[in-house]
Amino acid sequence: MAEKRLSHAYMLVGPEGPERDAAARRLAAALLCPAEDAPCGVCRDCRKVLGGVHPDVSRVGREQGEKERRGQILVGQIRAMTADAALAPNEAARKVYIIDEAERMNPQAQNALLKALEDPPGHACFILCAAAADGLLPTVRSRCVRGTDPARRTTRTEGMSELARAYLEAAASGDRAQIALCCMSRAGLSREQTEAFAGEVKDAVCAALAGRLDGFGxxxxxxxxxxxLMDKTEDYLRHNVQPKQIFGMLAAETLR
Ligand SMILES: [Zn+2]
Known part of the structure; x- marks a missing residue:
């Protein structure tokens, strides 16, 4: 199997709730699934991750116990996590740490995490879930892959929306988890926005095929x-398929 090109840190930005939780699990499954078309959804790793029982997926959240510190993720929790991250995985090729409400990390905790992000053990991946990215230190943010990180802009894309550009960059990265993350973060778009997205991606692809735009590699x-795939998206829209389902299809089928 070809080594999948994956990052060590991903950021999932959106309101707290079952949807973000499910998105984090699917992303973790994409990171651990050994299949070429990860996440396959049916292998042992996928089933355990999606069922919340995989021994190589850990969750870190805020401490509820201590009264005066309630509501924060503390540096001790992050240190415990990074100590665990240094140990070899139990079953999968990687270990995944999902940090719930990452914006609740206090500055010391964020700095401890930053050290782990700067020099991660080869098998450790971190998924930061946050309601808003600006609750995190810029140094932490810049270490994470996010569908819409302008720092990752590498190609000539004047006039193209952030939505279409980030999708094409994710596709070009070949990183299944990044593709999944990018599609998931668009699941809340309206029909009109989805239509505009598909049109823009198609225009860019056609321009690249015609040599008028560099092709993102x-x-x-x-x-x-x-x-x-964009033709299929437009076809789905004509048949009143919901954007949420359409982006699920795109997450599964983009450059398979
Ligand atoms: Zn799988």
Missing amino acids: LTERQLLALAA
Whole structure:
């Protein structure tokens, strides 16, 4: 199996709740699933991650016990997490740490996390879930892959919306988890926005095929596959499929 190109840290920004929770699990499954088309949803790793019982997926959240410190994730929790991260995985090839309400880390905790992000053990991946990215230190944010991180802008994309550009960059990265994250973060778009998204991606892909835009490092075959996928998206919209389902389809089928 070809080594999947994956990052060590991802940020999932959105309101707290079952949807963000499910998105974090799917992302963790994408990181641990050994299948080429991860997350396959059916292998032992996927089933355990999605069921919340995988021994290589840990969750870190705020302490409820101590009265005066209630509501914060403390440096001791992050240190315990990074100490655990240094140990080899139990079953999978990687270990994943999901930090719930990452914006609740106090500054000391964030600085401890930053050290782990700067020099992560080879098998450790971190998923930071936050209601808003600006609750995190810029140094922490810049270490995380996020669908819409302007620092990752690498190609000529004047006039293209952030939504379309980030999707194409995720596709070009070849990182299944990044693709999944990017699609998940668009599941809340309206029908009109989804239509505009598909149109923009298709325009960019066609421009790249015609040599009018650099192709994000995508091959001609990949560009053609993306154009076909946007046709399918438009077809789904015509049949009143909800954007949420459409982005689920895109997460599963982008450059498979
Ligand atoms: Zn799997």
